[in-house]
Amino acid sequence: MSHAETGTLMTDPPKHWEADVLLRDGRTAHIRPIRAADAELMVEFYSRVSDQSKYYRFFAPMPKLSDKDVARFTQVDFVGRVAFVLLVGGKMIAVGRYDTVAPGEAEVAFLVEDKHQGRGIGQLLLEHLAQAGRERGIERFVAEVLPDNHPMIRTFKDAGYQVASQYDDGLVSLEFSIDPTETALDVMEQREHRAESASIEKFFNPRSVAVIGASRRQDTIGQALVRNLVLGDFTGRVYAVNPTADAVSGLPAYSSVAEIPGEVDVAIVAVPADAVQDVVLDCAAKGVHGLVVISSGFAETGEEGRRRQRQLVGLSRSYGLRLIGPNCLGVINTDPEVSINASLSSVMPPRGRAGFFCQSGALGSAILEKVNNRGLGLTTFVSAGNRADVSGNDLLQYWEEDDSTEVVLLYLESIGNPRKFSRIARRVSRRKPIIAVRSGRTTQGVPMGHAVRKIAAPSQSVDAMFRQAGVIQVDTLEEMFDVAQLLAHQPLPRGRRVAVVGNSDALGLLAADAAAGAGLVVNKQVALGAEATAEDFEDALDAAIDDPEVDAVAAIYIPPLNVSGEDVANVLAAIGEQSDKPLVSTFLGAEGVPELLRVPDVAGSTAGRGSVPSYPAVEAAVRALARVVEYAMWLRTPDNPPGDLELVDRPAAKKLVAELLIEHPTGRDLSDAEQFELLACYGIDLWRTRPVSSLEEARAAGAELGWDVVLKATAPHLRDRPDLAHVWRNIDSPVQMDDAWKSLREVITDPGKAGFVVQRNAPPGVPVAVASIEDPLFGPVISFGIGGPLTELLGDRAFRIPPLAEHDAQDMVREIKASPLLFGYRGSEIVDVEEVERIVRRVAQLQYDVPQIRSLSLPLVLAGQSGCAVLGSTIRIEPVLDPRSDWFVRRLSSMPGDTLPD
Secondary structure (H helix, E strand, O other), rough: OHHHHOOOOOOOHHHHEEEEEEOOOEEEEEEEEEOHHHHHHHHHHHHHHHHHHHHHHHHHOOOOHHHHHHHHHHHHOOEEEEEEEEEEEEEEEEEEEEEEEEEEEEEEEEEEEEEOOOOOOOHHHHHHHHHHHHOOOOOEEEEEEEOOOOHHHHHHHHHOOEEEEEEEEOEEEEEEEEEOOOHHHHHHHHHHHHHHHHHHHHHHHOOOEEEEEEOOOOOOOOHHHHHHHHOOOOEEEEEOOOOOOOOEEEEEEEEEHHOOOOOOOOEEEEEOHHHHHHHHHHHHOOOOEEEEOOOOOOOHHHHHHHHHHHHHOOOOOOOOEEEEOOOOOEEEEOOOOOEEEEEOOOOOOOEEEEEEEEHHHHHHHHHHHHHHOOOOOOEEEEEOOOOOOOOOOHHHOOOOOOOOOOEEEEEOOOOHHHHHHHHHHHHHOOOEEEEEOOOOOOOOOOEEEEHHHHHHHHHHHHHHHHOOOEEEEEEHHHHHHHHHHHHHOOOOOOOEEEEEEEEOOHHHHHHHHHHHHOOOOOEEEOOOOOOHHHHHHHHHHHHHHOOOOOOEEEEEEOOOOOOOOOOOHHHHHHHHHOOOOEEEEEEEEOOOOOOOOOOOOHHHOOOOOOOOEEEEHHHHHHHHHHHHHHHHHHHOOOOOOOHHHHHHOOOHHHHHHHHHHHHHHEEEEEOOOHHHHHOOOOOEOOOOOEEEEEEHHHHHHHHHHOOOOOEEOOOOOOOOOOOOOOOOEEEEOOOHHHHHHHHHHHHHOOOHHHOEEEEEOOOEEEEEEEEEEEOOOOOEEEEEEEEHHHHHHHOOOOOEOOOOOOHHHHHHHHHHOOOHHHHOOOHHOOHHHHHHHHHHHHHHHHHHOOOOOEEEEEEEEEEEOOOOOEEEEEEOOOOOOOOOHHHOOOOOOOOOOOOOOO
């Protein structure tokens, strides 16, 4: 039935309903709302579907669609009737839809082309339909399925929803709420993880590689790529593609990818930028899995290049291809079973335990040189260049499951999607350490939403995100390698207690000072004397390691004249091989001592477990140890959710905000009464104020509140400034109110614009401020600090990304520099810190639960000895067209190469 027949008006679907997605096998597809113009695509798609699949869908033989059927399926209103199609190479391969059957309830159904079944398409369609339904007020899905249609029944039941089923009249009826439960979100994240990991796996483990743009000329990119693949002992097939040559570097050359006789898993592209799109089409026709585009001339060159890059990514994804680059160095896998150097670097790093991701191609070459010189060893390496498609998030998904990768190294010039990075890194860091260097920390490094800039500098927000996710952030590449060597070869410390063993008193003191400055505790210092022998070191190190009061050991050695120190190095290596506590060393002036001390018998392995890192300076050794200690402490901190969240009233808060937005669809600041009601849903007691515009009103307000009140001005430049003389406290009578009114109007420059309120007098306390925002990139962000302008000037605030774990609020309160004010500084009373933490948790949870809250600020909370007084707030709500839907559906960036690469 057409819309004209039903009288239903067709509306335009939201733009965010259209997206590129990853299927279970790691290939891409495009999902979008169906269009009336899709009639021909629908007919072609239906003709390729088997009779059995059609029967499962319609419960009757239906070999062809009538014109009326086609119109009914392709013309929907995107409100009560919604349909999505999945496309690959411009062809429809699946369709899913829901039709409203009752208020808040819709019937859902799918049809997937047979050769594409088993790729997780049903789950993807269900995710996107459920999110669209939630945005349209749908609460439940129902479905009817034939009993022997087991794959479809499993699609519903494996989605993580609580599915109720019953058998009636030859059909299985299913019903479930589409509220995104924790179980459903976990299921979605697991599927996202598997798909993204699968998409990267083929790049690292190809059976065949084609170099498109292979050249016979020396000193060309195409020649270097072929040479590096061949000399790197790649175990698969290498094909050279050059339409003007018969052979390249001894390999037969093919004029196009299509002419290659065998399958091609990965294509390395080194042709001019304007020819890359033709290469994409050739590779798609050949069935290539992914492209590594070395070619430059894209977003790095300006607006025209950005347009070309958008087209490249859009075309690649539309045909199911993932893309690394463009303008990248390439990929490397040191696994001897693969041994692929599909990069411009002639350096093949040794086999190790670390995976490395960076963006810059030029810097990537320098990084590989450093890795090789330090003997660190890598499992895999990716230089993503412009990072138009594949990003660090994808690599994290792959390395999480890669048993050979025990440490993850990231050199980040920007973070396109910090919200997703935070979510993935929190999980990966629990399994293996992530070490990150972020360039431009003070000037760039992440595209920031305007909301975040209101409460944090870019570096503060990202630093907080890294800290919360357990990411070990270091300042330089050298420090990254220092920490990586320790993590890759030594066990994690149990605590901060360090023993320093050395034959130099001066260096021992230097190490102790460096340790104290880095937050370590030196509780054992052994000075062996300048003439100490290898046996002396062995005895002292054994005693330190056996000491239950020691968590890690730093060994310092300066060899006497004409002594190599090799015997001491061997002792350290032997002890490090057997110790269950980390051991770091510094050899000053010792020639020929490597940066990793290994037991001679196992030196054949470039990454022997138990190898002792040797640093050129004691400060570097202690700094690396301190970074690892912080990670170990984070790892041992329980990641439990707050235990008091069941006390909040989420439905009431969401309902209140929704009703207010119906009345004010463009959003607005909430009134005092509305703020009081909203905060009360989360157990935050906002002290009421009485606005007054005359002395008579001020007297009446004081009497109504029972006196013991304050009179204060509320102009923006005066609000929440306890340091200014715009507040008159302890008013107990009409006479005192007269004095307060007169005095304040005299000291305020423009009393007519000041705005006055009367409020109950709060007990004395330390002013603290809690704020949150909804940022388009980060999602919810919360901050905490001591109230007042000095905090803002000094940037002394703590930040976190909700949802908070139990310990996050505790950490926030303690990590600001002014925290001693809360804990009895100079004999003052210790405030009710637990109540401060509770308020921080509740604000964070409110911001997390209700994304329509654009900003929330409690700028003046007086933390007293017993309880806290929330004396003011400002809350703004705004409609959110796409309320964090990327949390509830899997999709790749809708803006490839711009601000949100996934």
